[in-house]
Amino acid sequence: MDLKEKLAASFLAFENKVSVDTDSNVHDIRSNAFDHFEQHGFPTKKDEDWKYTSLNSILKHNYNVLPETEADVEFAAVKKFFLHEIDSYKIIFIDGVYSSFLSETSHDGYDICLLSAAFKKPKYKMVIDHYFDTLASNKSSITSLNTAFSKEGAYINIPKNTVVPKPIQIIHFSTGSEAEILLQPRNLLVVGENSHVQIIERHQSLSSNVVLTNSVTEIFANKNAIIDYYKVQNDEKTASLIDNTYVQQQQHSHVSVNTFSFGGNLTRNNLEFFQEGEHIDSTLNGITIIGEKQLVDNHTLVMHKYPNCESHELYKGIYFDKATGVFNGKVIVEKEAQKTNAFQQNNNILIDDGATINAKPQLEIFADDVKCSHGCTIGQLDTDALFYLRSRGIPKKEANGLLLYAFANDALDKIKIPELKTRITKLIAKKLGVDLGFDL
Amino acid sequence: MLEIKNLHAKIEDKEILKGINLNVKAGEVHAIMGPNGSGKSTFASVIAGREDYVVNEGNIFLNNEDLDELAPEERAHKGIFMSFQYPVEIPGVTVTNFIKTAINETRKANGHEELPAKDMLKKIRETAQLLDIDRKFLSRSLNTGFSGGEKKRNEIFQMAMLEPKLAILDETDSGLDIDALKVVANGVNKLKSQDNAVIIITHYQRLLEYIVPDFVHVLHDGKIVKSGGPELALELEEKGYDWLK
Numbered sequence: 001m002d003l004k005e006k007l008a009a010s011f012l013a014f015e016n017k018v019s020v021d022t023d024s025n026v027h028d029i030r031s032n033a034f035d036h037f038e039q040h041g042f043p044t045k046k047d048e049d050w051k052y053t054s055l056n057s058i059l060k061h062n063y064n065v066l067p068e069t070e071a072d073v074e075f076a077a078v079k080k081f082f083l084h085e086i087d088s089y090k091i092i093f094i095d096g097v098y099s100s101f102l103s104e105t106s107h108d109g110y111d112i113c114l115l116s117a118a119f120k121k122p123k124y125k126m127v128i129d130h131y132f133d134t135l136a137s138n139k140s141s142i143t144s145l146n147t148a149f150s151k152e153g154a155y156i157n158i159p160k161n162t163v164v165p166k167p168i169q170i171i172h173f174s175t176g177s178e179a180e181i182l183l184q185p186r187n188l189l190v191v192g193e194n195s196h197v198q199i200i201e202r203h204q205s206l207s208s209n210v211v212l213t214n215s216v217t218e219i220f221a222n223k224n225a226i227i228d229y230y231k232v233q234n235d236e237k238t239a240s241l242i243d244n245t246y247v248q249q250q251q252h253s254h255v256s257v258n259t260f261s262f263g264g265n266l267t268r269n270n271l272e273f274f275q276e277g278e279h280i281d282s283t284l285n286g287i288t289i290i291g292e293k294q295l296v297d298n299h300t301l302v303m304h305k306y307p308n309c310e311s312h313e314l315y316k317g318i319y320f321d322k323a324t325g326v327f328n329g330k331v332i333v334e335k336e337a338q339k340t341n342a343f344q345q346n347n348n349i350l351i352d353d354g355a356t357i358n359a360k361p362q363l364e365i366f367a368d369d370v371k372c373s374h375g376c377t378i379g380q381l382d383t384d385a386l387f388y389l390r391s392r393g394i395p396k397k398e399a400n401g402l403l404l405y406a407f408a409n410d411a412l413d414k415i416k417i418p419e420l421k422t423r424i425t426k427l428i429a430k431k432l433g434v435d436l437g438f439d440l
Numbered sequence: 441m442l443e444i445k446n447l448h449a450k451i452e453d454k455e456i457l458k459g460i461n462l463n464v465k466a467g468e469v470h471a472i473m474g475p476n477g478s479g480k481s482t483f484a485s486v487i488a489g490r491e492d493y494v495v496n497e498g499n500i501f502l503n504n505e506d507l508d509e510l511a512p513e514e515r516a517h518k519g520i521f522m523s524f525q526y527p528v529e530i531p532g533v534t535v536t537n538f539i540k541t542a543i544n545e546t547r548k549a550n551g552h553e554e555l556p557a558k559d560m561l562k563k564i565r566e567t568a569q570l571l572d573i574d575r576k577f578l579s580r581s582l583n584t585g586f587s588g589g590e591k592k593r594n595e596i597f598q599m600a601m602l603e604p605k606l607a608i609l610d611e612t613d614s615g616l617d618i619d620a621l622k623v624v625a626n627g628v629n630k631l632k633s634q635d636n637a638v639i640i641i642t643h644y645q646r647l648l649e650y651i652v653p654d655f656v657h658v659l660h661d662g663k664i665v666k667s668g669g670p671e672l673a674l675e676l677e678e679k680g681y682d683w684l685k
Contacts, residue, residue, distance in 0.1 A: 383492065385528040391488050392538075392598060393516035393546040402533060402541070409532030 003059050004041055008034075010065050011148060018151050026119055026150075029133045033147035040141035049140075052326045052358040053297045058240045058266055061210050063182035065149075067095050071175040073206070075102060081171060081204050085419040088200075089168040091154040095175055096183045098152060111157040112168055115186055118155040127157055131190055135218045135246040140270070143244045146216040150186035153217075156199075160192035160222070167198040167417060172215070174239070176207025187217040191225040198417060202232045205239040217245045221253035223277070228416055229257045234427060235264035237292070244270045251277025251306075258414060259286040260424055261296040262431050272301040273311065275337075280309040287411045287424075289404075289431040291320030301330045304337040304367075313344040316411045318404055318432075319355035329374070330362040337367050344374040349381065349407060401434025441466045441503060441637050442487075442606055448497035449486045456482045458662035459498070464606070467634040471648055471673060472641045474659035475681045480641045481525065483659065484610040487639075488522040489515045502606065516542075517549035519605030523595040523612050530582040535594060536564060538582045539601050546602065567600045571627045589620030596627040607631075608639045613647035625650030645677040658684055 001009070011034050015027065042059055043050040073094055082090070089112045092102035098114050106112045111124075118124040133150075136143050154170045172185050183203075191197055205211045221227050233241060241264055247255050261267050273282040288296045302311040317325045327346045348357045361374045381403055389399035405428060412428070415421040442464040449457040456479045464470050474480050486493050487500060489512035500507045507515055530538065544554040555563070568578060573593065583591050592612055599607050609628070613621055628651050632638060640651060648656075648670065656672040657664045658681070665684050666672065 382528070384526075385530075387485075387488075387490050387512060388524055388528040389530075390512035391516055391520075391522050391524075392542040392602070393513050393549070394542055395513045395545060396511065398541070398545065399513075402530065406530045406532050412532065 003063065004038075006063075007065055007145065008038060014066055014149060025129060026132065029137075030148050030150065033133070033137075033144040036138055036144040037141045037148055040144075043141060049299060049328070052324070053266070053268055053295060055266075058212055061180040061212070063180045063210075063212060064178040065182045067178055067181050067183070069095060069177045070097055071095055071177045073099070073102065073173060073175060078102070078173060078204075078206065081173075081202060082169060083167070083200055083417075083420055083423060086417070087166050089164075089166060091168065091170045093152065093172045093185060095173070095177055095181065096152060096185065110159060110162055110164060111155065113155050115153040115155040115188055116151055118188070119151070124155070124157075127190060131218065131220055132188060133218070135220070135248050135274070136216050136244065139246065139272070140244070142214060142242055143216050143270075146184045146186055146214050146244065149184045150216070153186040153188070155187075156189045156197070158191045158195045158197050160194055162192065162195040164195070164197045167200055170199065170201045172203045172213065174205045174207075174209075174211045174213075176205070176209035178209065180210040181212070183211065183213045185213070185215045187215070189217065189219045189227070191221050191227055193222045194224045195222075196226040198228045198230075200230045200232065200417075200420065203235060203239070203241055205236040208236055208238050211236075211239040212242075213240070214242045215244065217243075219245065219247040219255065221247065221249045221255050223250045223252055225250070225253045227253075227255045229255070230415065230417070230420060231257070231259045231269070232424070233260060233264060233267055234262040237263070237265055237294070239264050240266040242268045242270070245272070247273045247282070249273065249275050249277070249280045249282060252279045253277075254281040254283070256283035256285065256414065259298065260427070261286065261288040261290065261298075262427055263290065264294065266295045268297045268299070270299050272303070274303045275305055275309050278306045278308045280306070282309075282311040283414065284311070284313040284315070285411045285414045286315040287408050287428070288315070288317040288319075288325055289408070289428060290323040290325070293322050295324045295326070297326035299326070299328045302332070302342065304331070304333040304340045304342060306336065307338045307340070309337065310341040311343065314411050315346045316408045317346075317348040317357060318351065318408065319348065319357060320351045322352070322354040324355070325357040327357070327359045327376075328362065329360070331364070331372065331374070333365040333367050333370055333372065335366040338369045340367060340370040340372065342370070342372040346376045347407070348378045349404065350378065351380075398434050401429070401432040404432050405429065443501040444498070445501075446498035447486070447495065447500060449482060449493045449495050451482070451493050455496075456493075456662055457486065460662070460664055462657065462664065464637045464639065466605075466637055468655065469632065469638045469640065469651060469653045471653040471656045472639060472659055473643070473645075473656060473673065473676055476643070478659045479662040480643075480659055481610055484522055484608045484639075484641050487608060488512055488520060513545070514549070516602075517546050520608070521599050521602055521604030521606070522608045523592075523599060523610060525611040525614060527583045527591045527595055529584045529586075531584045533582050534579050535582055535597070536578045539564065539598055542598065543601060563601065567597060570630060571597055571600060572623065573597055588615040589617065589623075592616060592620065592624050593627070596624055600627065600631050604636065606637050606639070608641065610641045611643065612640070613642055613644065621647060622650060645673045648673045660684060
C-alpha cells in the first residue's frame with residue numbers, strides 16, 4: 001500500500017473520529033479537500049512547480065499518518081529550541097498533540113490558543129466560517145491533503161486596535177515515538193485592524209527517526225495590521241518539511257515573512273501573498289545555508305491586484321557540498337495594479353563543485369505604470385575580498401566565514417526581535433563553521 | 441628588514457615583474473613610482489602574498505626569512521601590512537569587530553593570548569584619537585557606504601592598530617582630496633618609527649610632499665629602472681615618465 005492509498009484508508013477513520021467534535025462546515029471542507037488530493041495525488045517532477053524537487057524519496061516511507069501517542073518532553077531537554085531570552089506566548093505541540101505543560105496561551109483580550117478548540121467551541125464558529133480554508137482551498141494537492149486531515153495547530157485571533165506585547169512562539173516537536181511519522185499541523189492567524197503581532201515558528205525533531213511535516217498556515221491581515229512572521233528551519237537530517245503559507249492582506253497592512261532554512265533533509269516552502277487593497281506592503285526574506293545532500297526549495301508568489309502597493313523580496317542562499325537550492329519567485333502585477341513597486345532579489349553562492357542552485361525569477365506584469373525590478377546572481381566568493389581579509393591576518397577559513405556572513409547580512413537586518421537576530425546570527429556562524437571571534 | 445632579490449612574478453603566464461631588487465631597512469620610507477601598467481600594484485600584492493600571482497624566480501626575505509611558502513595571513517602575522525587601493529566592503533561587521541578579529545588572530549598565531557577587551561578598547565580609543573577618527577565611525581560596518589577618504593582613513597586606522605613592521609601603501613592617495621590626503625599622511629608620519637618601514641606606491645608625487653621618502657624608485661615594465669632620493673620624485677613630476685623608458 002503506497003502512501004496515497006494509506007491516506008485514503010485513514011481518512012474515513014479520521015473523519016469518523018473527529019467529526020463529532022466539529023461542525024458540519026469543517027467536515028465538508030475536509031471531504032472536499034480529500035477529493036481534491038485524491039484527484040491530483042502527490043506532485044511529481046512533471047509538475048512545473050516541482051520540476052527540481054522530487055518527493056519520491058520521502059514518500060516511500062511507511063509513515064504513521066494518524067499518530068496518537070502522547071509523549072512527554074522535559075522542558076530542560078528542549079529549552080534550547082525556544083527563544084527563552086525573552087518573555088513570549090507559546091503554543092507547543094508534541095507529535096502533533098498540544099502540550100499544555102510547555103505552552104503559554106491567552107484568552108485575555110485576544111485568543112492565542114488551539115485550532116482544535118476553535119473547531120469545537122461555538123464562540124469561534126464565526127471566525128472559522130469566515131476564514132478557515134478560504135485562502136488555502138484547492139491551492140495545491142498537498143495543501144488539500146493537510147486540509148483533509150486538519151485537526152490541530154495554532155489558532156490566533158487578535159481583535160482590532162491591539163498590539164500583542166510579546167512574540168508568539170509556535171513549535172512543533174516530534175519525539176521519535178514512531179519510527180516514521182507524518183505530521184500535518186494547521187495554523188490560522190487572523191489579525192484585526194490596526195493590530196500588531198510577531199510570530200516565531202519552528203518544526204523540530206528530537207530524534208533521528210523519519211519525520212515528514214506537511215504544514216499549512218493561513219494568515220489574514222486586516223486593514224492597517226502589522227504582522228512579522230519568522231520561520232526557523234534547522235531540523236535533523238531525517239526530517240523533511242513542506243510548509244505552505246498563504247497570506248491575505250487588506251489595505252495599508254504590512255506583513256513580512258522571514259524564512260531561515262539551515263537544515264533538514266528536504267525543505268519546501270510555498271509562500272504566497274495576496275494583496276486585497278491599496279497601500280499594502282509585503283516583505284519576503286530568506287536565508288538558506290545548507291550542505292551535504294540537503295535540499296531547500298523556496299517557491300514564492302506575490303499577487304498584486306490593487307494600485308499603490310509594494311512588495312520586497314530578498315532571498316540569499318549559501319550551498320556547500322552536494323546541497324541543492326531552488327528559488328522560484330513569481331510576481332504577478334494585474335492590470336488594475338498601477339503604481340506597483342515590486343522588488344525581487346535572489347543571490348546565491350555555491351561553495352563546492354557539487355552544489356546546485358536552480359533559480360527562476362518569474363515576473364508577469366499586466367499594468368504599464370509600475371516599478372518592478374528583479375535580480376538573480378549565482379557566484380563564488382570574491383577573491384579580492386578574501387585576499388583583503390587574509391592580508392589583515394585573518395586565516396582563510398575565518399575569512400571565508402566572515403564574507404559569507406556579510407553576504408547574508410542584509411537579509412538578517414530585517415529581523416525586528418533583537419534576541420532572535422542574535423540567535424540567528426549565532427546559528428549562521430555555526431553553519432558556516434566559524435568562530436567570528438566576537439559577539440555580534 | 442625587507443630584502444627582495446631578482447623577483448619575477450606572473451599571472452596566468454603573463455610575466456609582470458621581471459627581476460626586482462630592493463632593500464628596505466628599518467626606519468626607512470621608500471616610494472615606488474611608475475606609470476600605469478608598470479607593475480606597481482602587482483609588486484605590492486606579491487609581497488603581501490596574493491595567491492593569483494606566481495613567483496617564478498627570485499626571493500622575498502623579511503628579517504632573513506624567505507616568505508615564499510607563506511599564505512597572506514601568515515605574512516600579516518609576521519608584520520606585513522598592505523593598505524588597499526580599493527578596500528572591500530563587509531556589511532554587518534563593524535570596524536571595531538573587524539580589527540579585534542584581525543588583532544587577536546595575529547596574537548594567536550604568534551603564541552600570545554587574546555588581548556583583554558578592556559585593553560583592546562583602550563587601544564582602539566587611543567588610536568582613533570591619534571588619527572582624529574570619530575568614535576561613531578568605529579561602529580559602522582566595515583567600509584560599507586564609506587566615502588573614498590573614509591576608506592583610506594580606515595586603512596590607516598587598521599595599520600595603526602596592527603602595528604606592522606612593514607607597511608605597504610598601495611595608491612593610498614588615489615581619489616583623495618587634499619584634506620583627506622593630509623589626514624592620511626599625518627597618520628603615517630605619526631606611526632613611523634626607527635623600528636618599522638614604509639613602502640609607498642604611487643603614481644603621483646603629491647603624497648610625497650607630506651610623507652617624505654628616503655628613497656624613490658621608478659618601476660617600468662616590471663623592473664626598477666632608476667633609484668634616487670626624494671628629488672627624483674620632483675623630477676618625475678616635472679618631466680613625466682617617458683624620459684626613463
